[in-house]
Amino acid sequence: MDGSVTLDDVMMRFDDFTAIEPTRLTIESGEFFSFLGPSGCGKTTLLNIISGFLTPSEGQVRIGGEPMASVPVNRRPTAMIFQNLALFPLMSVYRNIEFGLEVRNVGRAERRRRADELLDLVALGGSGDKPISALSGGQKQRVAIARALAVEPRVLLLDEPLSALDLKLRQHMRTELKAIQRKTGITFIYITHDQGEALTMSDRVAVMSAGRIQQVADPETLYQRPATAFVAAFVGENNRLPGRVVASDGETTTLDVPGLGRLAGRTGQAQLAVGQSAALFVRPEHLRLDTTGDDTRLEGDVTSVSFEGAWRMLEVCLADGSTRLRVLLGQGAGPAANPVAGHRVELGYAPRDAVVLTDDAPADVDAETGEPLASRTGEGQHAASA
Amino acid sequence: MLHQLKGRFGAPVAMAIVGLVGIWLVVMVVLPQWQMIAYSFHPNLLPAEIGGPKDHWSLTNYATLFDNRIHLAIFFKTLWSSVLVTGLTLLVSYPIAYYLAKVATPGQAALCLLLLVIPFWINEILRTFSWFILLAFRGPLNELLLALGLIDRPIRFLSGDGGVLVGMVYAYILFMVFPLYNAIESLDGNQIRAARDLGAGSVRTHWRVVIPHAKPGIATGCIMTFMLAAGSYAVPALLGSPGSRWFTQIIYNWFFEGGDWNQGAAYAFLLLVLCIGFMSLVMRLFKVGLADIAR
Amino acid sequence: MSAERFRDWGLRFYLGIFFVYLFLPLVIMGAATFNDSRFPTVTPWRGTTLKWFEALWADGGMWDALGNSLLVALGVLCLAVPIGVASALFLTTVESRAKPFVYGLILSPLLTPGVIIGISTLIFWRQFDVAGGTLLTVLGQTTFIAAYVMLMVMARLQRFDRTLERAALDLGASPWQAFRRVLLPFLKPAILSAAVIAFLQSFENYNTSLFVVGYDTTLTVYIASKVRTGLTPAVNALGLILILITIGLAVIYELKRRRESRLAAR
Numbered sequence: 014m015d016g017s018v019t020l021d022d023v024m025m026r027f028d029d030f031t032a033i034e035p036t037r038l039t040i041e042s043g044e045f046f047s048f049l050g051p052s053g054c055g056k057t058t059l060l061n062i063i064s065g066f067l068t069p070s071e072g073q074v075r076i077g078g079e080p081m082a083s084v085p086v087n088r089r090p091t092a093m094i095f096q097n098l099a100l101f102p103l104m105s106v107y108r109n110i111e112f113g114l115e116v117r118n119v120g121r122a123e124r125r126r127r128a129d130e131l132l133d134l135v136a137l138g139g140s141g142d143k144p145i146s147a148l149s150g151g152q153k154q155r156v157a158i159a160r161a162l163a164v165e166p167r168v169l170l171l172d173e174p175l176s177a178l179d180l181k182l183r184q185h186m187r188t189e190l191k192a193i194q195r196k197t198g199i200t201f202i203y204i205t206h207d208q209g210e211a212l213t214m215s216d217r218v219a220v221m222s223a224g225r226i227q228q229v230a231d232p233e234t235l236y237q238r239p240a241t242a243f244v245a246a247f248v249g250e251n252n253r254l255p256g257r258v259v260a261s262d263g264e265t266t267t268l269d270v271p272g273l274g275r276l277a278g279r280t281g282q283a284q285l286a287v288g289q290s291a292a293l294f295v296r297p298e299h300l301r302l303d304t305t306g307d308d309t310r311l312e313g314d315v316t317s318v319s320f321e322g323a324w325r326m327l328e329v330c331l332a333d334g335s336t337r338l339r340v341l342l343g344q345g346a347g348p349a350a351n352p353v354a355g356h357r358v359e360l361g362y363a364p365r366d367a368v369v370l371t372d373d374a375p376a377d378v379d380a381e382t383g384e385p386l387a388s389r390t391g392e393g394q395h396a397a398s399a
Numbered sequence: 400m401l402h403q404l405k406g407r408f409g410a411p412v413a414m415a416i417v418g419l420v421g422i423w424l425v426v427m428v429v430l431p432q433w434q435m436i437a438y439s440f441h442p443n444l445l446p447a448e449i450g451g452p453k454d455h456w457s458l459t460n461y462a463t464l465f466d467n468r469i470h471l472a473i474f475f476k477t478l479w480s481s482v483l484v485t486g487l488t489l490l491v492s493y494p495i496a497y498y499l500a501k502v503a504t505p506g507q508a509a510l511c512l513l514l515l516v517i518p519f520w521i522n523e524i525l526r527t528f529s530w531f532i533l534l535a536f537r538g539p540l541n542e543l544l545l546a547l548g549l550i551d552r553p554i555r556f557l558s559g560d561g562g563v564l565v566g567m568v569y570a571y572i573l574f575m576v577f578p579l580y581n582a583i584e585s586l587d588g589n590q591i592r593a594a595r596d597l598g599a600g601s602v603r604t605h606w607r608v609v610i611p612h613a614k615p616g617i618a619t620g621c622i623m624t625f626m627l628a629a630g631s632y633a634v635p636a637l638l639g640s641p642g643s644r645w646f647t648q649i650i651y652n653w654f655f656e657g658g659d660w661n662q663g664a665a666y667a668f669l670l671l672v673l674c675i676g677f678m679s680l681v682m683r684l685f686k687v688g689l690a691d692i693a694r
Numbered sequence: 695m696s697a698e699r700f701r702d703w704g705l706r707f708y709l710g711i712f713f714v715y716l717f718l719p720l721v722i723m724g725a726a727t728f729n730d731s732r733f734p735t736v737t738p739w740r741g742t743t744l745k746w747f748e749a750l751w752a753d754g755g756m757w758d759a760l761g762n763s764l765l766v767a768l769g770v771l772c773l774a775v776p777i778g779v780a781s782a783l784f785l786t787t788v789e790s791r792a793k794p795f796v797y798g799l800i801l802s803p804l805l806t807p808g809v810i811i812g813i814s815t816l817i818f819w820r821q822f823d824v825a826g827g828t829l830l831t832v833l834g835q836t837t838f839i840a841a842y843v844m845l846m847v848m849a850r851l852q853r854f855d856r857t858l859e860r861a862a863l864d865l866g867a868s869p870w871q872a873f874r875r876v877l878l879p880f881l882k883p884a885i886l887s888a889a890v891i892a893f894l895q896s897f898e899n900y901n902t903s904l905f906v907v908g909y910d911t912t913l914t915v916y917i918a919s920k921v922r923t924g925l926t927p928a929v930n931a932l933g934l935i936l937i938l939i940t941i942g943l944a945v946i947y948e949l950k951r952r953r954e955s956r957l958a959a960r
Contacts, residue, residue, distance in 0.1 A: 064864060066860060066864075086860075086863045086864055087863045087864070087865075087866045087867055087868060088866070091864070092864060092865065093860075093861070093864045095857050095860070095861060097855070097857060099855070099857040099858050099860065099861035100861075101858060101861075101862075101876060102858075103879050103880065112862070112865055112867070112875070113865035113866050113867075116862075116865065116866050116867040116868070116871045116875075117866055160865070161865075163865075164865055164866055400788050400790055400792070403787055403788050403789065403790075404783075404784070404787055404788065405869075406869075407787050407859070407869065407873075408783070408787075408869050408870070408873050409868060409869030409870045409873070411870065412869070412870060412873055415780065416780040416783050416784050417784070419776055419777045419780035419781075420777070420780050420781050420784050420796075420800075422777075423777045423781070423836075423837075423840055424796075424799050424800065427815075427833060427836065427837040427840075428799060428802060428803060428837060429799070430818055431811075431814035431815050431817065431818035431837075432814050434814065434817050434818040434821075435810070435813060435814040435817050435818070438817050491712070494705060494708050494709075495708075495709065495712055497705075498705045498706075498708075498709055502702060502705055509952075511709070513944075513945075513948055514713060514716070514717075515716070516944060516948065517940075517941055517944050517945075518716050518717070518720065520894065520940045520941075520943070520944040521720070521936070521937055521940050521941075522898040522900075522914060522917075522933075522936060522940075523898065523900060524898075524900055524914050524917050524918050524921075525720075525723070525917070525933045525936060525937065526719070526720070528723060528917070528921055528929070528933060529719035529720050529722060529723035529933075530719050531921065532719070532722055532723050532726055532734055532735060532736075532930075533718070533719045533722055533723075535735060537735065537737065538735055538737065539722055539735070539736050539737050542737040569715070569716075569719070601701060622805065626805060626806075626807055627807070629807060630807020630808055630809050630810065630901060631901070632809055632900070632901050632904060633900050633901070633918060636918065636922065637918070637921055637922070647807075647809050647901075650809065650813070651809075651904070651905075654813070654816075654905065660817060660820075663813065664813065664817060667809070667810050667813045667814075670807060670809075670810060671806060671807070671810050674805070674806070674807060675805075678805060689794075689797065689798055689801060690797075
């Protein structure tokens with residue numbers, strides 16, 4: 014069975030607000046595919062279009078090559094894991110899992126056999142008769158997965174299913190979800206604002222912003238070779254230095270950054286014209302104190318040092334007085350790398366480790382939107398899962 | 400409208416919903432009211448005259464009330480007494496509601512609520528009847544007062560409006576206590592404490608903090624109590640005397656003794672207008688909407 | 695003693711008086727049943743008797759009225775519960791500019807005096823040659839009892855998580871199956887409570903019934919007419935029995951409701 018999902022120029026408008034810009038994309042059968050983006054970027058709308066809860070304003074969805082336009086929600090070969098799980102509270106675990114089979118008139122014995130099989134798959138064997146209220150957060154998660162798998166979907170849609178769990182359980186469930194996906198071979202489409210989840214589990218990730226897919230790539234490419242400023246800022250931590258292009262070729266671009274002078278980096282996009290505004294991105298782990306010959310150099314004052322165990326994070330205020338850079342120092346860093354707040358330091362990076370991209374990212378979307386969102390989910394959810 | 404229902408429940412259930420709601424509202428709510436109003440603006444005719452030259456819209460049925468000094472007096476007495484009942488009920492209920500919502504422990508409140516609910520479940524007629532026995536000329540209340548030496552001879556409680564007022568407060572008090580209780584309960588206890596800490600006295604705290612918060616509850620309780628009092632038939636019929644008739648009794652007489660339904664309909668419509676008028680007034684005074692009342 | 699405690703004791707004293715006010719009349723009415731007096735009273739006490747229960751038992755008119763009351767209540771149950779549930783579903787599903795208007799219309803019977811509902815029902819059905827009787831009593835009572843049912847069902851419906859319906863559809867259920875297997879079971883406790891309340895409201899109704907009963911007198915109308923003409927302690931006997939049944943039902947209902955809210959809170 015082919016579980017590929019194709020979006021043919023899908024576009025979604027609500028009144029005069031465009032939730033999804035025209036999007037063309039194919040998700041391969043058996044792939045673990047994630048949509049990553051801040052809340053409000055349109056990823057949930059896209060999921061609802063694939064599952065059939067919403068009809069796109071333009072374009073169509075195909076699953077396994079078949080157009081889905083005239084196929085209602087309850088006839089699509091998809092199953093959804095809801096953000097709040099949406100387990101039926103008045104039914105037992107068995108009746109939850111068997112629900113999809115029951116409405117398809119599958120016989121009692123067969124239903125029970127399937128349910129037991131699935132309970133084993135999600136490591137909940139023997140819990141079938143429990144009421145939902147007797148389960149822990151992690152167990153509820155597993156029941157939700159079993160219930161969705163019971164209808165033998167070709168595509169499983171997951172709408173931030175881990176956001177209600179506490180940090181430890183969330184990390185454990187990542188491994189588990191990936192294992193279940195490998196075992197069943199079903200296409201998983203995963204929605205999240207947590208880049209940790211997206212990067213660790215997915216074969217490919219689509220980064221979304223403001224209704225538009227910014228980049229589709231495997232996790233490593235996303236991190237190493239971001240295609241847009243938004244991706245550079247949103248995925249992983251990055252230092253952003255905005256300026257104007259003074260020279261650019263296929264390999265290297267030089268920017269004039271106000272107050273800091275000329276800085277060079279790898280050319281991230283083909284079309285960088287001299288004079289246009291752009292930004293240079295350099296990750297904290299690529300900045301170093303023991304500079305070498307080819308490095309681009311920057312000077313600044315250390316404003317804070319935080320010790321994080323395996324590494325230290327420095328904050329350095331540059332000579333222009335306003336730009337702050339974060340610098341990550343590993344344990345192996347030499348004696349020079351032992352500054353305290355107030356020290357003046359010289360930083361350097363290899364131009365091939367930095368990237369210059371058209372600066373289309375709104376200023377508040379860099380680390381600020383990405384970071385707080387990712388760290389916020391760990392808090393305040395314990396009560397719900399207890 | 401139908402589209403949203405169909406999307407959620409499927410066509411058959413959506414049709415059933417629209418059908419049931421539609422039949423109820425049209426055949427049981429709107430058309431009967433309309434028919435009553437239409438009746439009130441037509442003269443009472445013999446069957447043979449219906450559709451004839453005399454069958455036209457007129458205000459004669461309303462003129463009757465304004466020409467009849469006794470009926471007019473009863474109308475205003477009903478209005479005034481219902482306001483009085485509403486005010487009395489509010490006064491009696493407020494401390495109870497406040498105690499239940501803010502002073503009592505959860506256990507005490509639960510017990511008291513149960514005790515309050517029980518008489519509420521008992522028939523209005525029986526509750527009124529019990530006062531009929533209590534207030535009788537040779538009844539226990541007179542005997543008690545005589546035995547205590549507070550009076551020399553029994554009082555005729557049931558000959559004026561006093562018995563009716565007491566009986567109505569008794570009959571409708573729960574329609575006041577529960578809205579009040581619900582409203583006061585949602586008030587954050589810290590606000591009361593804060594007011595106290597700032598030096599506000601007890602009366603001031605209630606006037607400035609509790610009562611403004613309880614407004615929707617007060618409005619609901621007053622509207623319900625007024626409507627029930629003005630529209631009551633049982634209490635005045637059982638506890639009143641021929642000299643203290645209620646407007647509803649006049650309406651009843653037009654229907655079943657006077658045999659003039661059109662005239663009765665006019666009086667009934669005036670009663671309805673009275674209730675709607677009171678409701679609008681209260682809603683405006685307290686600045687609450689219909690949605691607050693239905694909670 | 696602080697002012698606070700003084701106030702609390704004042705409140706408690708007031709509460710005590712209030713409950714005496716609430717229950718004493720009922721106790722006296724019940725006690726009068728056992729007084730061997732022609733007229734229902736407890737003063738003077740002329741000796742204890744059970745004969746008024748016998749008199750009640752022998753009262754054919756009472757039995758007829760009871761039968762009518764039960765028939766009417768059953769009829770109201772069958773009409774008001776589906777209508778009330780439908781209205782609640784309607785109001786929680788439909789989003790339109792007409793909604794506040796429909797909402798007001800649905801609530802209006804609750805804010806209309808019962809006598810007026812009776813009168814308008816009586817007048818409306820006259821043109822179809824339907825005179826006062828059991829049928830009109832059922833229709834008249836349903837007019838406002840359906841609104842009570844709506845409020846009770848609506849209160850629970852507002853706590854329903856509509857994602858559950860989406861989940862059911864997503865798992866392949868038809869809208870009907872989602873309604874039947876997910877929403878209805880959720881509403882069941884509220885529907886049952888509403889049915890009990892509807893039955894009692896109907897059984898106890900006086901103001902509306904008064905105008906539409908015709909010759910099919912209901913028990914409440916019968917009691918009222920007895921009080922005014924032909925009053926004997928047999929009426930007290932009937933009252934006492936009804937009060938005891940009501941208290942029993944009220945206690946069972948309350949206990950059940952509390953157990954459910956405890957379960958729901960878990």
